[in-house]
Amino acid sequence: MEGVLAGNPRAIGRAISALERDGGAPDLLAPLFAHTGRSRTLGITGPPGAGKSTLVQRLAQAYRRGGRRVGIIAVDPSSPYTGGAILGDRIRMSEIYTDPGVFIRSMATRGALGGLARATWDAADVLDAAGYDVVILETVGVGQGEVDIVKAAETVAVVLVPGLGDDIQAIKAGILEIADVFVVNKADREGASRAETELSMMLDLAPPSGWRPPIVRTVAPSASGVPEAVDAFARHAEHLRSGTEGERRAQRRARARLLAVLDERFRREVEAPSRAGGGLAAAVARVAARQEDPHAASARLFEEVVRGRERKTDS
Ligand SMILES: Nc1nc2c(ncn2[C@@H]2O[C@H](COP(=O)(O)OP(=O)(O)OP(=O)(O)O)[C@@H](O)[C@H]2O)c(=O)[nH]1
Ligand SMILES: [Mg+2]
Structure with missing residues (x-):
């Protein structure tokens, strides 16, 4: 630095x-x-x-x-x-x-x-x-x-x-x-x-x-x-x-940057193979096999990530 x-x-x-x-x-x-x-x-x-x-x-x-x-x-x-x-x-x-x-x-x-x-x-x-x-x-x-x-x-x-x-x-x-x-x-x-x-x-x-x-x-x-x-x-x-x-531009820039970081963070969390439900790969397999629709799968992954986080902060 x-x-x-x-x-x-x-x-x-x-x-x-x-x-x-x-x-x-x-x-x-x-x-x-x-x-x-x-x-x-x-x-x-x-x-x-x-x-x-x-x-x-x-x-x-x-x-x-x-x-x-x-x-x-x-x-x-x-x-x-x-x-x-x-x-x-x-x-x-x-x-x-x-x-x-x-x-x-x-x-x-x-x-x-x-x-x-x-x-x-x-x-x-x-x-x-x-x-x-x-x-x-x-x-x-x-x-x-x-x-x-x-x-x-x-x-x-x-x-x-x-x-x-x-x-x-x-x-x-x-x-x-x-x-x-x-x-x-x-x-x-x-x-x-x-x-x-x-x-x-x-x-x-x-x-x-x-x-x-x-x-x-x-x-x-x-x-x-x-x-x-x-x-x-x-x-x-x-x-x-x-x-x-x-000032308006600074706000717009800050917002775009925050959302980009959040996107990337969330994607990385979701992609982690160690997730309880098998993470993204397992969800992909289920959606591809039409066992689960993409919206339901996303909602579940989102829940998993959030709960995983909560568990980490608890311990
Ligand atoms: N005649 C003419 N040629 C130019 C001018 N400006 C750039 N060039 C030529 O146009 C070509 C492309 O120039 P670059 O500066 O690489 O263009 P660029 O927009 O950065 O290209 P990309 O990054 O590949 O999209 C080069 O061969 C330059 O020499 C100009 O004002 N007049
Ligand atoms: Mg160029």
Whole structure:
């Protein structure tokens, strides 16, 4: 824990590996939690290949020039156990990879997606406690789980590319609704201004609120538009501070995190093979054989877990 607080990259890496395991590392996180709440979290999502990682690299460089330390967590659901995509990200981000003021980590999916969200937010806490001023989370916006992960960030940037009509996938996954800032990346390609117009028209239809997501055009490889993006994020942070929205988000984030931890905890309890009734495996067998319906089986498992707990506290 001292290593993490001192910002030692090896200690941070070890801590994140520990909490990536099923069930996490509650004892490790507990003493760090008092040191969190200082960093700013930025969620970056969008369709596959939109240029998120390139943009993250440029954003990191921009924050570094401002003297800020940057933690990057890339959630990589497509390569669960291999290092392929992780390595790809590392090569692409090579410029910032040697900078001690930048910490980059890929999270691999292990087990349930709920566990991944829990692990990602825990990792963000570790980086926060380690003194990183800006923590950037990158996920591909293709599934609800991935979207939920970035949704917990203070500011969410949705990265799109010209040819919005092709991004139906993104729209379906509900990522447009979570944007605090829109980034139209690959603005060097044809159709960037049309994409911006389409987005703007879509925003005109949305119910008015205190914040209209700005649209920023970028060309990530050359960092064109990146200062404008940084500026838009800063304005959003200011917006969060100025009213009740920041507090509302903090509550939403806390709720999502608590529920993720509870989910994981309960699942682990249920999966324990030592349960009196044989636990999950036995229930699965009964349901598969149609000896018990899934609702009744769940209710029984729930009872077993709760009673098992009570017995433990009694003795
Ligand atoms: N022309 C052009 N190419 C870009 C731009 N930004 C990124 N690219 C290229 O697009 C490809 C994908 O970039 P990434 O940054 O890996 O995209 P990503 O969204 O992180 O991709 P995934 O994480 O795999 O979903 C790379 O070949 C980049 O060089 C841009 O603004 N213009
Ligand atoms: Mg990427």
